[in-house]
Amino acid sequence: MTVGGIGAGHGAGGRARLDPDEMRLAPGQHADVRRVLGLFAPYRGRIAVVLALIALGAATGVVSPFLVRAIVDQALPDRRLDLLAACVGGLVAVTVVSTALNVTQSMVSTRVGQAVMHDLRVDVYGHLQRMGLGFFTRTRTGEVQSRIFSDIGSMQAVVTSVMTQIVSALAGIVMALVAMIAMDWRLTLFSLVATPLAVWMNRRVGTRRRAIVKTRQEKSADLAAGIQESLSVSGILLSTTMGRTQALTDRFARDSRELADLEVSSEMAGRWNVAVFSSLMAIIPALTYLLGGYLLVGGDRSITIGTLVAFIALQSSLMPQLNGLLRVSNQISASLALFTRVFEYIDAPVTIADRPGALELDPRAVAGTVAFDHVSFAYPGSEELTLADLDLVAPAGRHTALVGHTGSGKTTTAYLVARLYDPTSGAVTLDGHDLRDVTMTSLAACVGLVSQETYLLHATIAENLRFAAPEATDEELVAACRIAQIHDHIASLPEGYRTLVGERGYRFSGGEKQRIALARTILRDPPILLLDEATSALDVRTERAMSEALETLGQGRTVISIAHRLSTIRSADQIIVMRHGRIVERGTYAELLEAGGDFAQLVAQSEDSGPGASLAPADAAHPPVR
Known part of the structure; x- marks a missing residue:
């Protein structure tokens, strides 16, 4: 089945959408978070290194507020220059160590993310190579290219950085909360009062963005398919000779405008919700000063000026991380639509494949007798038989x-001999061997x-x-x-x-x-x-x-x-x-x-x-x- 000229133009007139039966996912094969995380399984060792670096970075980050408290409550009031120098040195050391840890963690996590992206691209490409001619006669080339490049490319940020951002934010939040509780549990509880509202708004935004992203990627795939068809050599010849150049340009403009509108909708989805939450995050520190001042003036000896300053510093690091975590989870929710589109290809059943224990033929030992034994065939999706009860022997030589x-x-008939398709019924044999029992190679x-x-x-x-x-x-x-x-x-x-x-x-x-x-x-x-x-x-x-x-x-x-x-x-x-x-x-x-x-x-x-x-x-x- 050599490359010598198998037709490659059938996809141009095919459907932009895939056959629902052919693309139906296997049970449990939807793009849930567990399956996405499974993509990282081969890199557990390097991920453990990343997690360790993130934990060290988060632990280092909460040291600074305690040093600030020591400066405000002890070094400055007591005029202790030795303690002041030690605390300042500690702040410098924390900054240097945090920077080094962040750079190292970023390098390792990026390598892991790119390795996952590589595996995913290869899995999709390798699976498509085995899909058989029937799949490509019903799927536009631009649609396939869109899923490999556009969808996987759009997932790159999620795979390479968002996962580590989530872990980093979670570690930072946990460390900050522990430190804040150690300073004052009442101020900590007050700091989290708006969190349930933020989670509720975030879930609403995520659901909406996921639907918009799915529609946007489908429109993007249609646009890519149209470009691939109309700007190929054949497409230019057709549009020029048919006088359809302006009509195609107008259609492209309409599709591009629809895509632009979807991009705006995706970008702006839930922006008002985010704005409300961001405002709350900015207001809470100010109110915390008010509450801390009230406790301090009221004679509460557990509150000091240093404690209040350090607490606000911790709170200032907690709020952006909490906000970022919700935003990133929202981004992941939208990205699941992209994973779903890619997993549809990976999970699509291969219709032409080697059976277990398939026979490896030696071309030098093949006589070459080809026989059709009561072969009938209908193309996928069609009930009309193209071949009906065909009996034929092509003698060797x-x-x-x-x-x-x-x-x-x-x-x-020729395509069945090359096993570009399998018979609907009957058998095609080579030297008495059913082609379905012979390896494709x-x-x-x-x-x-x-x-x-x-x-x-x-x-x-x-x-x-x-x-x-x-x-x-x-x-x-x-x-x-x-x-x-x-x-x-x-x-x-x-x-x-x-x-x-x-x-x-x-x-x-x-x-x-x-x-x-x-x-x-x-x-x-x-x-x-x-x-x-x-x-x-x-x-x-x-x-x-x-x-x-x-x-x-x-x-x-x-x-x-x-x-x-x-x-x-x-x-x-x-x-x-x-x-x-x-x-x-x-x-x-x-x-x-x-x-x-x-x-x-x-x-x-x-x-x-x-x-x-x-x-x-x-x-x-x-x-x-x-």
Whole structure:
């Protein structure tokens, strides 16, 4: 199942939204805090270091108010310069130690956060690699990119810093409360009077922001998908030739405005609640002075001026941390919407996967007999059968050609051989082995697919070729390109095999891309070749030359070709004529022509259309958009 040109454009017209059945989460697999914390499990050791540093920093932070109290109540009134110097030295030492601890903790926590982000990106990407073609025919590329880059990128602040901010704030709050209670429990109780109101307001804001963020990310994904589609080479060609440039710009402006409005709503959600709480946090210290002064004037000997000053200092550090903790928890609540979107991808079931104990085929030992045993197939989300009770044997080392009108099931048949999909019922076998019992990697080494929709990477010609065979030598590249009738053209380019092909290979004509894709498959040297109209973009003379090369290449291999130019399959060992997913005729070119059935009508139609004419393009490789 080599890279030689599997079509990559089906997603452009697909749905922006994922299939609800396909994306349904497994029980308990929602984005709750416990699951998010589970992402940090592999880094327990480093997290323990971070927690220790945070605890030390918090403990160091509460020392300063006690030093201030000693200065106010003892050093200054008693004129003790030694105690004053010691306390000042302690304040300097506390500042230096706190700074060093904060920098070290920040470095370690950032490394842990980035490691978690790396793991998450790799998990999503690796899972998507196994999702199969069906998933991508129904999901826009921009949607996928949005979840990998935008959603995970937006989560970065939460993963890399917010978690440590929470722990740091909690440690600071606990230390400050212990110190405040040690100074005066009555002032401490008074300081916390507004906390229940703050928690209640924070929960309301968090729920609202989470809903807004989810909507914002969906709109952002739609915008990214639109950009990816409309600003690609194909998109520019389409919009320019259709005169839709201004219409697309206007639509983009509307979507961008909606996104901007959602950004404002997300940013401003609960701002009045936060403002009220912040005002309370500012007012409480002033009222604490009033209460402390009342106790002091009333003769309460447990209250001193130093105690009151130190208490206000502790209170001044407590309130921002409490406010920050509530704000950060609000941010996490909103970020759970992002985690949910990413977990939807991670939890999406893989429809094409290796079974436990799957067989590892050796391409050198594969004879190449491909058989369809009562195979029926319907694309996911469609009840209509594309293939119905298909019985077919492609003998090893022989050329089997599939012909028929558009929608007859030819390309689908080839895709089942490459196991881009699994049959709905029945079995596809290779040398008697059900493909579902064979590892995907070994099957890929046995089956080479070249489609009429060739796909080239934005890389050099040599890099495109070596994608199929990374260890191939320069001589092997040249030999494969000679067989594909493309070497002379490559050699005539100023940079030869180092020529950059451009996005999707648009620097080359359709025929040139097709031949490069064929050369790429030839490098894999697979025992089975699937040719989905592999010469459709070639002129008659080049096609004739390449057909001869393919005939030579196909000797000793199993070749299954989909043909629309019937002149290219005259020498096929058997021709299968398909109609509506069923086989209606089979035989050699001469036998079918003499029978005067569907094949004879196809030949007559192609002859009426002139030399080199072909039938309609291949049947669609994806289900209709719902």
